[in-house]
Amino acid sequence: MKQKIFVFALIIAFLLSSSAFAEIISGPGVAVVEVEGGKIQGYIRDGIFTYHGIPYAESEIFMPPTKLKSWEGIKLALNYGPMSPQDTTPEGDMFPFHYYWPLWEGRNYAQSNNCQNLNIWTPALDNAKRPVLVWLHGGGFFYLLEILLLKMFTTEKISHAKAMS
Numbered sequence: 001m002k003q004k005i006f007v008f009a010l011i012i013a014f015l016l017s018s019s020a021f022a023e024i025i026s027g028p029g030v031a032v033v034e035v036e037g038g039k040i041q042g043y044i045r046d047g048i049f050t051y052h053g054i055p056y057a058e059s060e061i062f063m064p065p066t067k068l069k070s071w072e073g074i075k076l077a078l079n080y081g082p083m084s085p086q087d088t089t090p091e092g093d094m095f096p097f098h099y100y101w102p103l104w105e106g107r108n109y110a111q112s113n114n115c116q117n118l119n120i121w122t123p124a125l126d127n128a129k130r131p132v133l134v135w136l137h138g139g140g141f142f143y144l145l146e147i148l149l150l151k152m153f154t155t156e157k158i159s160h161a162k163a164m165s
Contacts, residue, residue, distance in 0.1 A: 022046050026078070033125060037068045040077040042120075049122050053081030057116040065116055081117030082110035 025031075026043035033040060035054065042051035054077050057065035122130065 031125075032074060037075075038071040039074045041074050042077045047123065049120075049125055051077040051118075051120045052079055053077055054118045054120060055081065055116060056118055058114055059116060061113040080119060082112035082115045084115045085111045085113060 022045050024043055024045050031042040031044055031049050031051070033042075033051075037055065040051060040054055042049060044050065055068055057068055059065040
């Protein structure tokens with residue numbers, strides 16, 4: 001019973017959070033920038049330019065990464081890039097709770113050995129120097145804690161706070 005109340009409280013907190021009512025601007029020509037491999041297009045969420053899954057290298061399993069090949073046209077950077085291959089089933093998992101909470105359910109995350117990609121949030125596209133937050137996961141945060149930390153300290157909120165100051 002306590003677990004159901006906890007999950008219900010998490011759902012209500014999520015629905016009342018600012019991310020549930022975010023203003024999103026997207027479409028042709030919106031948030032297009034030139035990067036080393038070519039042009040990418042993201043979107044603007046609450047005034048923050050957002051780019052997901054930007055490739056920065058290529059690799060094969062157990063091989064060092066190689067320089068990214070350039071592309072023609074505009075590559076969409078709207079979705080998170082693939083994560084490294086891992087077991088995503090609860091069988092045999094030491095902490096299976098995260099498989100059953102509502103935000104995880106039904107999600108199929110792309111997996112690939114070629115998982116060198118970046119997610120970038122910035123308040124402006126003006127080439128100004130800004131602080132950089134780098135998240136290197138090493139397995140030290142176990143599932144639910146990591147998900148809650150990401151929810152509490154999203155780089156979108158950090159970028160927005162910096163833009164407001």
